[in-house]
Amino acid sequence: GQQLNQSPQSMFIQEGEDVSMNCTSSSIFNTWLWYKQDPGEGPVLLIALYKAGELTSNGRLTAQFGITRKDSFLNISASIPSDVGIYFCAGRTWNSGNTPLVFGKGTRLSVIA
Amino acid sequence: NAGVMQNPRHLVRRRGQEARLRCSPMKGHSHVYWYRQLPEEGLKFMVYLQKENIIDESGMPKERFSAEFPKEGPSILRIQQVVRGDSAAYFCASSPNFWGRGGYTFGSGTRLTVV
Numbered sequence: 220g221q222q223l224n225q226s227p228q229s230m231f232i233q234e235g236e237d238v239s240m241n242c243t244s245s246s247i248f249n250t251w252l253w254y255k256q257d258p259g260e261g262p263v264l265l266i267a268l269y270k271a272g273e274l275t276s277n278g279r280l281t282a283q284f285g286i287t288r289k290d291s292f293l294n295i296s297a298s299i300p301s302d303v304g305i306y307f308c309a310g311r312t313w314n315s316g317n318t319p320l321v322f323g324k325g326t327r328l329s330v331i332a
Numbered sequence: 333n334a335g336v337m338q339n340p341r342h343l344v345r346r347r348g349q350e351a352r353l354r355c356s357p358m359k360g361h362s363h364v365y366w367y368r369q370l371p372e373e374g375l376k377f378m379v380y381l382q383k384e385n386i387i388d389e390s391g392m393p394k395e396r397f398s399a400e401f402p403k404e405g406p407s408i409l410r411i412q413q414v415v416r417g418d419s420a421a422y423f424c425a426s427s428p429n430f431w432g433r434g435g436y437t438f439g440s441g442t443r444l445t446v447v
Contacts, residue, residue: 264436
């Protein structure tokens with residue numbers, strides 16, 4: 220089946236630092252999504268990408284849909300304590316029929332004040 | 333609350349009992365997806381349903397697990413004769429159509445503990 224490789228698995232950073240995480244797939248994707256999960260809650264959509272090369276921002280977050288359609292990255296600038304959580308990439312392949320979204324294993328972000 | 337509603341939030345079952353997890357999708361959403369999350373793991377797709385139909389159940393174990401989304405009422409994920417390995421967080425998500433432009437909207441999950 221489809222697999223998403225998300226890295227890094229975890230990060231410990233100082234408040235104010237920038238963060239970068241990425242996701243790669245073995246298949247060509249036509250949709251890339253980035254979600255954040257707070258402890259004890261469900262994932263919340265942060266950014267959605269639909270075209271190769273697309274670069275989209277949401278406040279301090281920026282995500283890009285890779286030109287090869289097989290990767291995506293998420294950047295967080297000037298991290299703050301509430302950025303703590305698990306960030307998941309998710310995507311769907313080009314000709315996946317009715318196959319729903321597949322998720323990466325997540326990047327666990329810890330911010331040290 | 334117009335979001336995806338899941339209940340119960342926490343469920344404790346003894347081995348061998350049945351667990352029933354409920355999910356009411358967002359208003360206007362007719363596509364429901366169930367995912368399972370084990371500790372320190374990502375979200376694993378289980379089943380995709382549209383009203384009264386199972387569209388894709390490729391991620392759901394063939395035994396003990398079943399799902400439905402009746403014409404009226406919430407979607408139900410049922411686990412019969414639960415075992416310790418079923419302990420996990422189960423998330424439901426919904427979208428207005430399959431392509432779900434804008435992604436899926438997730439509920440807060442049901443955390444199942446089997447003792």
